[in-house]
Amino acid sequence: MDRVKLATVWLGGCSGCHMSFLDMDEWLIDLAPKIDLVYSPLADAKEYPDGVDVALVEGAVANEENRHMAKVIRRRSKVVVSFGDCAVSGNVTAMRNPLGKSLEVLRTSYLLESAGTNTRLPDDREIVPALLDKVLPLHDEIPVDHYLPGCPPPAARIKAIVEDLLAARTPVRSADQIRFG
Amino acid sequence: MAVVTLTIDDKPVSARAGESVLAAAREAGIRIPTLCHLDGVSEAAACRLCLVQVEGRGRLQAACVTETAEGMIVRTQTDTLREYRRMILELLFTEGNHVCAVCVANGNCELQSLAAEQGMDHVRYPYLNPARTVDVSHKQYAIDHNRCILCTRCVRTCDEIEGAHTWDVAGRGTLSHIVADMGQPWGDSVTCTSCGKCVQACPTGALFRQGSTVAEMTRDREKLADLVTARRDKKWTV
Numbered sequence A: 001m002d003r004v005k006l007a008t009v010w011l012g013g014c015s016g017c018h019m020s021f022l023d024m025d026e027w028l029i030d031l032a033p034k035i036d037l038v039y040s041p042l043a044d045a046k047e048y049p050d051g052v053d054v055a056l057v058e059g060a061v062a063n064e065e066n067r068h069m070a071k072v073i074r075r076r077s078k079v080v081v082s083f084g085d086c087a088v089s090g091n092v093t094a095m096r097n098p099l100g101k102s103l104e105v106l107r108t109s110y111l112l113e114s115a116g117t118n119t120r121l122p123d124d125r126e127i128v129p130a131l132l133d134k135v136l137p138l139h140d141e142i143p144v145d146h147y148l149p150g151c152p153p154p155a156a157r158i159k160a161i162v163e164d165l166l167a168a169r170t171p172v173r174s175a176d177q178i179r180f181g
Numbered sequence B: 001m002a003v004v005t006l007t008i009d010d011k012p013v014s015a016r017a018g019e020s021v022l023a024a025a026r027e028a029g030i031r032i033p034t035l036c037h038l039d040g041v042s043e044a045a046a047c048r049l050c051l052v053q054v055e056g057r058g059r060l061q062a063a064c065v066t067e068t069a070e071g072m073i074v075r076t077q078t079d080t081l082r083e084y085r086r087m088i089l090e091l092l093f094t095e096g097n098h099v100c101a102v103c104v105a106n107g108n109c110e111l112q113s114l115a116a117e118q119g120m121d122h123v124r125y126p127y128l129n130p131a132r133t134v135d136v137s138h139k140q141y142a143i144d145h146n147r148c149i150l151c152t153r154c155v156r157t158c159d160e161i162e163g164a165h166t167w168d169v170a171g172r173g174t175l176s177h178i179v180a181d182m183g184q185p186w187g188d189s190v191t192c193t194s195c196g197k198c199v200q201a202c203p204t205g206a207l208f209r210q211g212s213t214v215a216e217m218t219r220d221r222e223k224l225a226d227l228v229t230a231r232r233d234k235k236w237t238v
Ligand code: SF4
Pocket: A181, B097, B098, B099, B100, B101, B103, B104, B105, B106, B107, B109, B110, B111, B112, B147, B204, B205, B206
């Protein structure tokens, strides 16, 4: 059997979902011969390749870079999974939304008294991608095939969906597998 | 006492005349999901989660305020109902700011559990992300309007069980919100007795004890119903 080309991506999230992925511990050893990890913050690939079978996408769409990446992922992958609450709902990353558009958010975070001394807006567009006015769940930017809620999703939940997708089964998940938080 | 017989999900059920479809279903062991219903206080029919189909009635009916009737045929589990329930839950999530991972009620929240139970693995509608406030002016308790679903369980509990009537709903549409007394900070309320019953009644993380952190806010709802039953049955002599 051909190895499944797996990608994991880190958009606007805290990397906790990826930590939870590593929490699958020794099962990762069983997984290793079945997949090629073609792109991931845990691997060393610079470009998101063509022909990805399954993409686990952590994090919300919070800036221009995330938005661009989301489109690339969709174009080059067969199955896209929203991996964790930030991808599924915006979650913690979207807590800035009620503060207003990106400029108000930056002002609140960098210029108000509570921001401390040396207050200055980050302005180097070459380095820092521009924030979107509103943080979006992944499925508001691109069509998503499956949702894996949890902050982070426990390792057992990740394992269950990865097993289903490797076997080309449609993941059917009970209430305790899809609870947010 | 007059008794009516009806059918719920193909099961023959008998009920006291005047009893709601929700109560009759529960007695027959048929579970209908609810959010605004709370044992011991009056119904508000605010959440619409308890919608059922009644043969011969074109519109869906809220089971908590629909009286049972002789020969009634009720369905509580159909694809239409499942779709509406999920839609209602999704809209509740878009209307406020729900971030379960950092919420005091995480793991003990009726909204969160119902969403999972009804298969809500994502929300199909845009999040409104309203700017809402948190009132921590009360000495013991606090209200986080971001998590409030306007079920009015607190309003009815404070009015009908405690008799203080501190809470009310103000504003309209998406601007509706719960207010203490005439809209002052909860801590300045002259009617609140600090009994904590509303905090026990709240299904979400909106009302909580001060000092609770993520996932710490657990509740003991049976206490409220016990209180009402004990009063009705005159278990105490006053
Ligand atoms: S109130 Fe319930 S649904 Fe809302 S954030 Fe808290 S735990 Fe989640």
